[in-house]
Amino acid sequence: MVDCSSFSTFTTMENQEPKHTRRVRYKGTHPKSFKEKYKELQPNLYVNDVEKIIKQGKTPAGMHRSICVDEIMDILSIEPGQVGMDATLGYGGHSLEILKKLYPKGRLYATDVDPIELPRTEERLRGLGYGEDILVIKKMNFSEIELVVAESGLLNFVLADLGVSSMQIDNPDRGFTFKVDGPLDLRLNPNSGKPASSLLKIVSQSRLEEILAENSDEPYAHEISSAIKTNIAKGVVIETTAKLKDIIEGVLNFIPKNQRKEEVKKTCQRVFQALRIAVNDEFGVLEKFLEELPYSLAPGGKVAILTFHSGEDRRVKKSFQYFQRLGLYSEIAPDPIRPSTEECNSNPRARSAKLRWAVKS
Numbered sequence: 001m002v003d004c005s006s007f008s009t010f011t012t013m014e015n016q017e018p019k020h021t022r023r024v025r026y027k028g029t030h031p032k033s034f035k036e037k038y039k040e041l042q043p044n045l046y047v048n049d050v051e052k053i054i055k056q057g058k059t060p061a062g063m064h065r066s067i068c069v070d071e072i073m074d075i076l077s078i079e080p081g082q083v084g085m086d087a088t089l090g091y092g093g094h095s096l097e098i099l100k101k102l103y104p105k106g107r108l109y110a111t112d113v114d115p116i117e118l119p120r121t122e123e124r125l126r127g128l129g130y131g132e133d134i135l136v137i138k139k140m141n142f143s144e145i146e147l148v149v150a151e152s153g154l155l156n157f158v159l160a161d162l163g164v165s166s167m168q169i170d171n172p173d174r175g176f177t178f179k180v181d182g183p184l185d186l187r188l189n190p191n192s193g194k195p196a197s198s199l200l201k202i203v204s205q206s207r208l209e210e211i212l213a214e215n216s217d218e219p220y221a222h223e224i225s226s227a228i229k230t231n232i233a234k235g236v237v238i239e240t241t242a243k244l245k246d247i248i249e250g251v252l253n254f255i256p257k258n259q260r261k262e263e264v265k266k267t268c269q270r271v272f273q274a275l276r277i278a279v280n281d282e283f284g285v286l287e288k289f290l291e292e293l294p295y296s297l298a299p300g301g302k303v304a305i306l307t308f309h310s311g312e313d314r315r316v317k318k319s320f321q322y323f324q325r326l327g328l329y330s331e332i333a334p335d336p337i338r339p340s341t342e343e344c345n346s347n348p349r350a351r352s353a354k355l356r357w358a359v360k361s
């Protein structure tokens, strides 16, 4: 029997009795660091506290708030009995909505590369009663969609919600954020490839400049790449998020003091994004996924893709247009759909999202 209520499903699932655990020690009246936020990290035990945080327009630690859920469900118009794929499982919010539409029969293949968050999400969804008969979870890159199709047959719908989850961003051990110190890693799968700190050591200055300019249109790409490589040549170790932020701050020292803080923040956002894209080969895997997509969908099958920056949106738009010209898509989104003002106000992380869709001929 499946529990079919919405957000609170994830927080009240499994009929768990709150276990008494000793409060994590922290200074002051409110926990500040990720690991101290013991209530947010156990949403099933502290339902009311977590809902209060969401009402304040924040994302509780260890949780992800799914974006454009209604718009995506409208586009995919899922019916019981269909077979589809959620290429980016994350916290499982979109998957849960899909499963509610599919139930009692049909099958959702859900993939993610993150070996840390995937088992947690699987446990939550299985805890709600979704077994292997309706939900197949695979730890794999969505660029290998053909492996899913080999098992599932052609798909009635595909969803991809690109980029990183709030759990990944907020956990300082993952190295995705410059707001707190942590290892300069930025890998979606820390068991594969090399962390961003290693990339900085081996990459040439000119290639690093290209990475910053191409992946996030960084206006100070030359100055920052040069400062990074000069520091490394002098023996400075850049292995933490705080050290990279220090170097960026040094480069932007010429900016008047009253504008500097904001400019440092924006520059750090762009530099971290550019390095994340490089470390995970995000454009390479997205392009391969987009090329496979029209051959993975059944006739009339629908795809919805949520992007978070122009490099992603441009690739999705061009691919949809190209395959429409070839006659493989019968219809594509004329313009990207943006999250509503209410959603952006309630979840600022939705602000940069753009949603595009296509229908297989």
Ligand SMILES: C[S@@+](CC[C@H](N)C(=O)[O-])C[C@H]1O[C@@H](n2cnc3c(N)ncnc32)[C@H](O)[C@@H]1O
Binding pocket: 064, 065, 066, 067, 087, 088, 089, 090, 091, 092, 093, 094, 095, 111, 112, 113, 114, 117, 140, 141, 142, 143, 161, 162, 163, 164, 165, 166, 188, 285
């Ligand atoms: C924005 S989150 C998805 C959130 C999810 N839709 C939800 O409702 O909770 C993006 C997720 O995609 C995963 N991801 C990013 N690139 C991937 C790839 N190439 N293959 C598989 N998973 C990927 C990330 O690890 C992350 O968990």
